[in-house]
Amino acid sequence: MTEKLVRDALRDFVAERNWQQFHSAENLAKSISIEAGELLECFQWGDADVDSAKHELADVLTYCLLLADHLGLEPNAIVLEKLALTREKYPVEKARGRSDKYDRL
Amino acid sequence: MTEKLVRDALRDFVAERNWQQFHSAENLAKSISIEAGELLECFQWGDADVDSAKHELADVLTYCLLLADHLGLEPNAIVLEKLALTREKYPVEKARGRSDKYDRL
Amino acid sequence: MTEKLVRDALRDFVAERNWQQFHSAENLAKSISIEAGELLECFQWGDADVDSAKHELADVLTYCLLLADHLGLEPNAIVLEKLALTREKYPVEKARGRSDKYDRL
């Protein structure tokens, strides 16, 4: 299964470099913010070219997967679990066509 | 396959609410940064409880998957593609046990 | 007064380059997040050297001052105004020695 394959590739990459020592949950959370900023830089003054955005998005995703693994969470599972909660917070009949936060719907 | 299943669940969620109009690549990139900040908030003064971190990580991942889909990219594929590049930038023999950036190795 | 002097130096810098066209409030807000990420990168794996942190902090501050000016706000005034509100939210007797958010005090 792809999710496990990617997880194992990342684990190997980290273990070969003996980088587990740097990968506390906190450091990984910081890294996600840092890479999210680099992704946003592609859009700083307007539109980005897909290719540079692709690399930065991959960096954000990589740290997200590393943090998920560190916390013992399955990425797809937590996305689906959160989606179920968000569906309740933003019922179709209220949220349709509106970008307001749930407490303003 | 799980990746497609999650992508389709997200597509349905967005389409039902007619939210595609808000999901420009730029807005999704901003959203990733915003959610990365909320995740980081769990670690603002030290360690986070896994449960709150889980929800915030799910939000970051969700917007990453939405942006990947928007740009026509496969999340796992771009992570593996970037990992191959990072392996070259950080060769084991140079990077082992060091957190320095590649241009300082 | 220094605040006005700095503001005017920034205004001149921008006007000479005809960059007002790029400096929408939204673009400046994105720029603050991007530079905040670069500042955080100095602390990604632990402590930063003061000199690199200084430059990145200056960048965050610069965009904050540009956004304040764009919105017609005085930086020192809004900091003091917000501080008054935060004093109320975190009364000394409740908040002393605790890093909890106000809704948990």
Place this chain on the structure above:
Amino acid sequence: MTEKLVRDALRDFVAERNWQQFHSAENLAKSISIEAGELLECFQWGDADVDSAKHELADVLTYCLLLADHLGLEPNAIVLEKLALTREKYPVEKARGRSDKYDRL
């Protein structure tokens, strides 16, 4: 002078609550990113109302001033110092009317 007045007000606020213990340079850098994300949230789907942006910008500025003080730096001085460097990196004749990064000018 206003800069010192604001700095002292912030110092008092922190000391009264005995919060110096939480304000490591790293924690302040994280806080800047977190608050920058909240500011960006005002612009997530488009334009912000000035009033909510004002409060979030004040929060970013507050942590910037706290970090500057922590590192022994004067906010206005480092902004002007960095501005001099940026003027060199982006000479008027090259940068005029262009949003490109300096290495692409």
